[in-house]
Amino acid sequence: MITTVEIWVAIIVIGLGSFLLRFSFTGLVGGRNLPAWVLRHLRYTAVALLPGLVAPLVVWPAATGGTPDAPRMVAAAATILVGLATRNVLAAIGAGAAGLYLTPYLVG
Known part of the structure; x- marks a missing residue:
């Protein structure tokens, strides 16, 4: 104790x-003032950090006991595809949210 x-x-x-x-x-x-190489590396900190935080929540979600499920996979794929196609963060978030909430209704 x-x-x-x-x-x-x-x-x-x-x-x-x-x-x-x-x-x-x-x-x-x-x-x-920081050297240019440090500033260049710091620019990619969020890009490297966010996938590391989000990926385990998509692949091993606690809500399903650690087993992957279709809505989260569809939401992740929609977010990535729309983000790459449009380069618009809000559109990517909207596509991911739509995929997460609409997939259970479409799949059944």
């Missing part, structure tokens, strides 16, 4: 660690 003191120590240590990680980049480097 974990005591109240141990919980608070863990919360404080994790909070300090999180702060130091963030401060090391924003606080220490925030006022300086």
Whole structure:
């Protein structure tokens, strides 16, 4: 069993660690100009991060006990295809939402 003191120590240590990680980049480097190669890599951070967050939710959704299902696969495919075709984020989101909510009605 974990005591109240141990919980608070863990919360404080994790909070300090999180702060130091963030401060090391924003606080220490925030006022300086970064090299071009760093800026080029930072431009792709969201593009690399978002698929890593979304893909497990599509392939192993907790709502279905970890088994893939048609509505999520159709929504992911529609989002990717419309996004690539139109280069419009809102259109891609709309296509994914439509695929997610309409597939159960169309498939049965």
